[in-house]
Amino acid sequence: MANTTSLPASSTSRPAPSDEVVVRATGLTKVFKDFWGRPKARAVDNVDFEIRRGEIFGLLGPNGSGKSTTIKMMLGLLYPTKGHITVFNQSPRDVQTKARIGYLPEESYLYKYLNPGETLDFFGSLFQLDAGERRQRTEQLIEMVGLNQARSRTVGEFSKGMQRRIGIAQALINDPDLIILDEPTAGLDPLGCREVKDLIVALARRGKTVILSSHLLADVEDLCDRVVIYYGGRIHAQGPLHELLARPDQVRITSPIVSRETTEKVLAALRAEAGDKVRLDNPTQNLESYFLDVVERARAEAKTSGATSGNQVAQFIRGGSAETSTSQTEAVLDRLTRPTAPAAEPVATTVPAAPVVNESKLASLTKHTEPAPTAATPSIQPAETGTTKPAEAPATPKAPVDLSKANDKLSGLLGGKK
């Protein structure tokens, strides 16, 4: 996933969303009916909203408030009882429209008997991608979501977090223009959450539209430009997040530590005007930031057989060609904003942080003077070298009978002919 050394998402600048409407819901209503067609539940009730290109749009609300039903109507999995919903000005059931959408459902609905590579290859083929393109994207996405070590395991054997990761990868296989993420961070460790958030920002910087449905308000606050808040199938609040959260009647001053005298002077001046409503405290960083700092320090020594992190955003998602730099956050984010480039050859020179390569040795190897196996090489077993261990039926006529009499009869019948 996105490089964890990048800046917090909220602090990165993004181009303003365009006026182009990607999703438009007008009087959207969904009533679930029972077997006899009697109304059972009004899941979504006369909802109106618009989502513009490049926006990160949040769908908030308690369980059963209508968020998932709205998303399912957006995807053409459910049909509105009343009202309309369009995606890219088309019906959500239009096949070509679906080619521009990536969707991560709230649960893992992946085929449990496929491994990550097969999963991504299958979904890639549904977008009619060529085999080479599928292979390249598959490799980049597996790398990106940190499932390199779990390639040979089937999705059914994955933990919830790992299933989430492969779910995110499948949502991005087509480099979609609209990404719908239903609880994307559910089940992920804090590192994974941070990576997903960075990824969402990276996508938005490329002009992608992201719809985020989440119960984790901190995530939404970090990421979203605009939100709608559902309750009982209706929208009870909507608008830009900064407007909804702004408290125009208060002000916060943050400063480095100064002398006690100076602090008291300032407090006295403020209290003279605002009375005893003035508060003084030490700012704290949030737990997520602290956790990430600790992990970052420990990362050099870490070794895991599960999902890993700290990997690059897939090249085709970034939209740039293969490059080597990974450590500079700004450089990564700059690349993320580049327009989509045609699929290139498999990454040839990208060397992410992890592998330590002895450049001189590698150079000697690539000069067609590959070394023979050495004693230092652990237990070499090439499979095709002579020294290694490779891995109503027809009835059967009755027994002959005396037919002479019969023959005479036939002769008689035929008028003496023989």
Added chain:
Amino acid sequence: MKRRYEIYSDAVGNHLAVPTSFSFLAFLLGPIWVFLQRLWIEASAILIAEALLLGVLYANGIPWMFFAGIAAVFGLGVGLSARHFRELAAERRGFEYTCTIPARDGATAIAMLAQVGGVPLPEWRARYLTGVPDITPKKFRAVVSVALLTLKAAFRYRFVVVLLALLIGAVFVLPSIIKHDGTATGFSQILLAYTLTAITGLLGFSSLWLACGTLARDIEDMSLFLVTVKPIPRWQIWLGKWVGIMALNVGMVAIAGTIVYGLLHARASQLKPAQLEKLRSEILVARESLEAEVPSIDAEVEQEFEKRRRDPSLSDMDPNFVKKQVRAQLEGRLQAVPPGQFRPLPYVFNLGPEARKRFKDSLIFVRIKFFTPEYVGLDASFDHGWEIGGGKERGALRMVNNFGPDVTSEFAIPGDQIEEDGRLVVRYANLGALTVVVPLREGIQILTPEAPFAVNFARGLGVILCWLGLLTAIGLFAASFLSFPVAAFVSLAMLVVGLSSGTLKQVVEQGGIIGVNSETGTITEPTLINKASVVVYGSAYWVLNQVSSFSPVDALATGRSVTWLDLGRALFVVIGITAGGIGIAGMIILTRREIALPT
């Protein structure tokens, strides 16, 4: 030239290099090479398949060059699949895939990995995936992809292994349990009819089950959510699943069919020479059957009916019933042959203008099946007299033989008895002591050689596949709108209805379902319900009749030909019309269905 090596590693840091290219050693050694990889099950399966195929060739006296060809084909398959066999072997030994490195040889590839500290370079991570190849047209890529997924699921959930075991068990075990009576007929009945029926039954049931499961389960566990939100029309998902199941069926039918064919030839040597000869000349052949032209009796029926209508004692009877009785009576006269008499009308067979030229040097067969009006015991037999063909150049052939009632019997005649215009006239005389009834249809038939048995057998299996295609469509149709258990129940219920064609026919003949006169067996007053039921039952009966007329098992077991025309008709009627119609209905339902509705 550099090759690509897949590096596999185990928990303690050992590495294994697997070449990804074609293996000449595997090509030369075939299954033996697979044994060397310690893949015992896979190697045994390949060896058995190869041995069976070679056995079939040997039994048919096919030239040795074909043996080499088959061995080469198997070798090629193993050579091309060498990479996958090696991967399998490595994984069974506890190794896991690490990366793919281009290198001169395996040792060098491992050394290169060691040089970079055991952590693969990004460009080494790419691994060839077995998926939809680029040669698949883009339009069909999604369908092929869903088909491959369906096949993969069948393999990964061990369905294929279990099904294969059951099929092979049925094919080998059935003939061992049920002993034949030493006759060619009994032999073919058990080895062909029973085993093919068992195979059809097993595959039919598995097709229904798999079809219901693959679609209904995908909807229930919501896997289909993620597929339907991709740019694939839902009808293609439906079609992809059908293609996937049919691909599995083709494989299963091919394997089971090859085994049956091999066993048939291998076990034929158990028969005595006379029976063996009969087996080869009458059963292991493909003979086209031809019915005699049925004379029209419409004019006689009308004439007799008019006569009876004037009879006052019959004036209050249903005219249709009377006419039906008259027709039955007149047909009976044509079918009944009293003792010591010729049938009044000769049987005329039109074999086509080229028939004499085609068959003049070969034997053709006359098949007879007759009944007696009263029970005569199992061992009773009757003398029959024949005057067959002739034409201008030569006289008719006279024959006398002896057969029992209620079963099909046949005898050979020279093909040159066919007349120049392709007609063959057969006069039949009952030389027994009792009247015999020879049905108008399938009473007397002429059998002519049409193709080798192997071709006939393959066409018969083709017709069985058409049936399986229909069952698969029924299963997928039910699963398009029902949950798995309900879909499975409905599919089986449809099959039961399919087997109840007798009831459907009866309803049509009696003219409805309510108010049937017990004496006449017909409806006295046609009501709306009766009229509607005749339409519904009549349509169902028509479809079933069309479909059920394709029964290759009986034809194969009696040496009758399943012609290309039969196969084409089966494809058209069973797959094109019936399965196609059901399929279109299923696709429409699936397309319109809200698959994310809460349950």
